[in-house]
Amino acid sequence: MQTTRMIVGVDVGGTNVVVGTVPEDGDTIYGFRKERTLVAEGPDAVVGQIKTMVESSLEEVGATLAQDDIEVVGVGIGSPGPLDTKSGVVLWTPNLGWTDFPLRDHVSEAVGLPATLDNDANCAIFGEWWRGAARGSNVVVGLTIGTGIGGGIVLNGEIYHGAGDVAGELGHMTIDSAGRRCNCGNYGCLEAYASGTAIAERAVEGIEVGAETSLPDLVSGDLSQVTAQLVYDAAHEGDDYALEVIKDTARFLGTGVANLINIFNPEVVVICGGVTAAGDKLFAPLRKEVRLRAFKPAVEMCRIVPGGLPGTAGVFGAVAAFKVQTWGAA
Amino acid sequence: MQTTRMIVGVDVGGTNVVVGTVPEDGDTIYGFRKERTLVAEGPDAVVGQIKTMVESSLEEVGATLAQDDIEVVGVGIGSPGPLDTKSGVVLWTPNLGWTDFPLRDHVSEAVGLPATLDNDANCAIFGEWWRGAARGSNVVVGLTIGTGIGGGIVLNGEIYHGAGDVAGELGHMTIDSAGRRCNCGNYGCLEAYASGTAIAERAVEGIEVGAETSLPDLVSGDLSQVTAQLVYDAAHEGDDYALEVIKDTARFLGTGVANLINIFNPEVVVICGGVTAAGDKLFAPLRKEVRLRAFKPAVEMCRIVPGGLPGTAGVFGAVAAFKVQTWGAA
Numbered sequence: 001m002q003t004t005r006m007i008v009g010v011d012v013g014g015t016n017v018v019v020g021t022v023p024e025d026g027d028t029i030y031g032f033r034k035e036r037t038l039v040a041e042g043p044d045a046v047v048g049q050i051k052t053m054v055e056s057s058l059e060e061v062g063a064t065l066a067q068d069d070i071e072v073v074g075v076g077i078g079s080p081g082p083l084d085t086k087s088g089v090v091l092w093t094p095n096l097g098w099t100d101f102p103l104r105d106h107v108s109e110a111v112g113l114p115a116t117l118d119n120d121a122n123c124a125i126f127g128e129w130w131r132g133a134a135r136g137s138n139v140v141v142g143l144t145i146g147t148g149i150g151g152g153i154v155l156n157g158e159i160y161h162g163a164g165d166v167a168g169e170l171g172h173m174t175i176d177s178a179g180r181r182c183n184c185g186n187y188g189c190l191e192a193y194a195s196g197t198a199i200a201e202r203a204v205e206g207i208e209v210g211a212e213t214s215l216p217d218l219v220s221g222d223l224s225q226v227t228a229q230l231v232y233d234a235a236h237e238g239d240d241y242a243l244e245v246i247k248d249t250a251r252f253l254g255t256g257v258a259n260l261i262n263i264f265n266p267e268v269v270v271i272c273g274g275v276t277a278a279g280d281k282l283f284a285p286l287r288k289e290v291r292l293r294a295f296k297p298a299v300e301m302c303r304i305v306p307g308g309l310p311g312t313a314g315v316f317g318a319v320a321a322f323k324v325q326t327w328g329a330a
Numbered sequence: 331m332q333t334t335r336m337i338v339g340v341d342v343g344g345t346n347v348v349v350g351t352v353p354e355d356g357d358t359i360y361g362f363r364k365e366r367t368l369v370a371e372g373p374d375a376v377v378g379q380i381k382t383m384v385e386s387s388l389e390e391v392g393a394t395l396a397q398d399d400i401e402v403v404g405v406g407i408g409s410p411g412p413l414d415t416k417s418g419v420v421l422w423t424p425n426l427g428w429t430d431f432p433l434r435d436h437v438s439e440a441v442g443l444p445a446t447l448d449n450d451a452n453c454a455i456f457g458e459w460w461r462g463a464a465r466g467s468n469v470v471v472g473l474t475i476g477t478g479i480g481g482g483i484v485l486n487g488e489i490y491h492g493a494g495d496v497a498g499e500l501g502h503m504t505i506d507s508a509g510r511r512c513n514c515g516n517y518g519c520l521e522a523y524a525s526g527t528a529i530a531e532r533a534v535e536g537i538e539v540g541a542e543t544s545l546p547d548l549v550s551g552d553l554s555q556v557t558a559q560l561v562y563d564a565a566h567e568g569d570d571y572a573l574e575v576i577k578d579t580a581r582f583l584g585t586g587v588a589n590l591i592n593i594f595n596p597e598v599v600v601i602c603g604g605v606t607a608a609g610d611k612l613f614a615p616l617r618k619e620v621r622l623r624a625f626k627p628a629v630e631m632c633r634i635v636p637g638g639l640p641g642t643a644g645v646f647g648a649v650a651a652f653k654v655q656t657w658g659a660a
Contacts, residue, residue, distance in 0.1 A: 082627050091627070139493045151593075155485075162595025163469045166628040169592040174623060177505050177585045186588070186623045255507045258516070262499040263481075263593065265492025293504060293516045297412050297421070298496040 003069045006030075006061065007322050008054050010107070011120060011314030012046065012079045013037060014095030014147065019053040020315040021061045021072070024323065026131045026330075029312055030064055031057030043101045050077075051110040074114040076322030078123030078314045079103055085165050085325070088117040094183075095147075116325040120314055121150025122159045122168060124307070127317030128270045129154040130330050133308035137267040141260045142307075143170055143253075145273035148183070149191040152317075153264070158324060171195065175255045193252035196228035196274055203231050203245045213241035232278045246278050247285050254289025261294040261302055272307030279306075333399045336360075336391065337652050338384050340437070341450060341644030342376065342409045343367060344425030344477065349383040350645040351391045351402070354653065356461045356660075359642055360394055361387030373431045380407075381440040404444040406652030408453030408644050409433055415495050415655070418447040424513075425477075446655040450644055451480025452489045452498055454637070457647030458600045459484040460660050463638035467597040471590045472637075473500055473583075475603035478513070479521040482647075483594070488654060501525065505585045523582035526558035526604055533561050533575045543571035562608045576608050577615050584619025591624040591632055602637030609636075 004023050011018040017037050020029040033053045038045045058072060080093040088104025090096075108115035118126075125134070125142035134140040140154040151170025153160035161167055171191035172184050179188030180198070192198055204223045207216060214234055219225035234242035257269050275282060287304055307313055320330035334353050341348040347367050350359040363383045368375045388402060410423040418434025420426075438445035448456075455464070455472035464470040470484040481500025483490035491497055501521035502514050509518030510528070522528055534553045537546060544564055549555035564572035587599050605612060617634055637643055650660035 082625070153593075162628070163597045164595055164627065164631050166625060166631075167593065167595035169625055169628070172592045172625065173503075173589045174505055174585050175507050177582070184625070252507070255504050259503045259589075262502045263483075263497065265494055265497035267493045295412070295496060295499055295502065295514070297494065298492070298499070301494050301496075 003071050006070055006072045007319045008057060008072065008075045008113070009315035009318040009322075010050055010054065010075055010077045011123065011318055012050070012077065012103075013120060014039065014080065014093075017046070017049060017053060018311070018315055019050070019057050020312060021057050022316060022319040026316060026319065029315065031060035032312070033057050037096070039096055043096070043098050043103070044106075046096070047103070047106045047110055050107055054111050072113065074116070074322055074326060075107060075111055076318035076320070077104060077107055077115055077117045078120040078318040078321070079117060081119040082166050083117060083119060085116075085118055085161065088115070090117070114326065116322045118159060118318065118321040118325075119152075119165070119168070122152040122161075123317030123321055124150070124272050124313040125152025125270060125317065126154055126159050126320050126330070127309055127313035127315065128272065128307050129157070130320040131309060131316050132270070132313055133305045134268040134270045139264060139266040140268050140270065141170070141264050141266045142270040142272060143256070145195060145271065145275040147195060147197055149195045157330060159321065170256070170260065173256055173259060175252065175259070190252065190256040194249050194256070194275075199228040199231055199245065199249055199275070200226050202248065203242070206241065206245065211241045214239045215242060229274060229277065232281075235278065235281055243281060246281050249275070249278075250282050250285035251289050253282075254286045255293060257286065257304060258290045258293035261290065261298045265298045266302055269302060269304045270307055271304070272310070272313055276306035276310070333401050336400055336402045337649045338387060338402065338405045338443070339645035339648040339652075340380055340384065340405055340407045341453065341648055342380070342407065342433075343450060344369065344410065344423075347376070347379060347383060348641070348645055349380070349387050350642060351387050352646060352649040356646060356649065359645065361390035362642070363387050367426070369426055373426070373428050373433070374436075376426070377433070377436045377440050380437055384441050402443065404446070404652055404656060405437060405441055406648035406650070407434060407437055407445055407447045408450040408648040408651070409447060411449040412496050413447060413449060415446075415448055415491065418445070420447070444656065446652045448489065448648065448651040448655075449480075449482075449495070449498070452482040452491075453647030453651055454480070454602050454643040455482025455600060455647065456484055456489050456650050456660070457639055457643035457645070458602065458637050459487070460650040461639060461646050462600070462643055463635045464598040464600045469594060469596045470598050470600065471500070471594050471596045472600040472602060473586070475525060475601065475605040477525060477527055479525045487660060489651065500586070500590065503586055503589060505582065505589070520582065520586040524579050524586070524605070529558040529561055529575065529579055529605070530556050532578065533572070536571065536575065541571045544569045545572060559604060559607065562611075565608065565611055573611060576611050579605070579608075580612050580615035581619050583612075584616045585623060587616065587634060588620045588623035591620065591628045595628045596632055599632060599634045600637055601634070602640070602643055606636035606640070
């Protein structure tokens with residue numbers, strides 16, 4: 001009987017920790033676990049949480065594949081950055097409040113397995129390259145749209161890290177030099193217009209100046225409860241204003257994607273995260289905006305697609321990154 | 331006596347054709363030639379012009395190095411694009427008016443030597459990596475600022491081409507989504523603000539609404555004669571308005587460079603072309619704008635420098651590209 005090597009993928013976020021165990025061919029995912037991140041309790045508590053989740057995931061793997069010959073070889077971790085992949089240290093995470101925390105080695109020690117560390121957005125796009133919507137492409141650029149906008153660049157089957165692991169901050173591309181203030185301190189970043197947070201903010205701003213929409217009723221008048229998801233839902237229900245907010249989002253995203261196409265000439269631009277719930281209401285005007293802005297030959301050879309692994313791209317990518325760091329290739 | 335292999339570099343532009351012969355170690359340049367491009371006479375005339383210039387350059391090499399054992403191995407050509415490096419065909423050049431022209435093979439046949447073709451801006455930045463201001467760096471991003479703004483990306487000693495040789499159009503990054511119209515059809519491209527043409531245009535726009543400046547006197551009142559170079563000269567002479575135009579240019583360029591730093595996390599951003607004549611009057615506010623906008627860790631590990639090979643970067647880069655296409659490495 002042949003041994004199947006398994007790798008545990010861990011996707012640490014400001015909101016959730018997601019864990020799953022994946023065979024080295026990436027064919028499926030076992031023992032999927034998702035919990036609220038214990039942010040308030042500090043990094044050591046989060047390491048403890050990861051340990052428990054990894055063990056629980058592996059227990060399920062053991063039970064499910066009791067007849068098989070399995071070897072668990074390690075843990076691939078994706079975390080918000082900036083971080084140092086070589087030393088495995090998280091340098092600084094605004095969402096988690098960590099500074100110079102050796103996450104990789106702490107997790108490795110806790111679970112008793114080798115571990116690797118890479119940026120969470122890089123991992124999500126790497127997962128999409130390995131097993132998702134960008135499979136088989138040599139030039140992949142992707143955005144992960146949630147609270148903020150992360151980015152990942154995958155060239156010839158490897159995450160592009162730049163000179164010091166800080167590359168791929170695609171959400172912090174300025175698209176309006178005197179535009180909206182971004183959390184990063186800059187003005188006019190793509191993230192300040194098209195992140196989930198920004199979508200909700202823009203929707204509320206329009207309501208405050210009198211837009212006609214069902215949104216206030218949906219939150220019983222408490223506009224602080226308006227979310228991007230609520231905007232998509234309202235648009236699907238035929239709310240014209242919500243649809244307009246999505247179209248504006250598509251134009252902003254289209255500007256950013258056009259820039260990425262002119263810069264990278266990619267085969268695929270993959271867009272991950274909750275925003276893809278808006279479906280063609282988002283992607284149709286987005287593709288139109290890109291065609292208006294980017295160079296035709298580059299546009300013609302590029303697919304712009306939603307992610308194919310909602311909820312698990314980061315786990316798959318963390319596993320693929322473990323493979324690259326450990327064995328040289330995914 | 332050891333044989334020195336020599337490669338002829340040809341930089342074809344909408345304004346000039348530049349030719350020089352370079353030993354394979356890139357140590358120097360022989361037989362430098364520069365002529366106005368015979369644009370109006372069509373591509374075959376330009377091939378004839380290149381043939382004459384290459385032969386003239388090689389004659390000088392022969393005379394200069396009569397005592398040496400020399401082998402001329404080929405011609406590296408840089409040309410405006412989009413083009414196809416594999417087939418050596420220029421697909422379309424707005425400045426020259428060529429469509430689907432097999433420039434590489436026509437030049438090769440005319441001069442009786444193997445030839446290679448790559449994009450002119452790519453070549454300029456590759457030249458800066460090989461023998462200029464970005465020497466020894468593994469992650470290099472560069473802008474060539476002239477009539478327009480070209481770009482080049484050099485990763486691990488190779489030009490980054492993307493999926494189909496159309497990558498690196500860094501001048502067509504939108505920095506103001508509803509901004510100035512660009513020649514490419516898009517609105518708000520970096521090129522529409524910071525190219526030589528755009529610098530002159532912005533200067534004239536200010537004069538037309540009453541700016542106090544020496545510029546109109548310098549062109550005897552004919553504002554169509556205002557050039558970017560004239561703006562730099564006036565600034566050096568203490569013209570406050572001209573200095574303001576350069577500072578605005580620095581802010582626009584700084585926005586674009588900040589984007590490139592957040593995206594690529596480069597070791598060096600190299601800025602080539604006439605605009606570097608503005609010196610610290612440009613680079614000081616440019617670096618300041620970058621620090622305001624880009625991520626600190628990425629800014630800290632990046633040098634922002636003027637090109638080190640004014641007038642010859644494209645020739646050196648075309649030679650280096652010949653080496654990569656022919657022998658696998660520069």
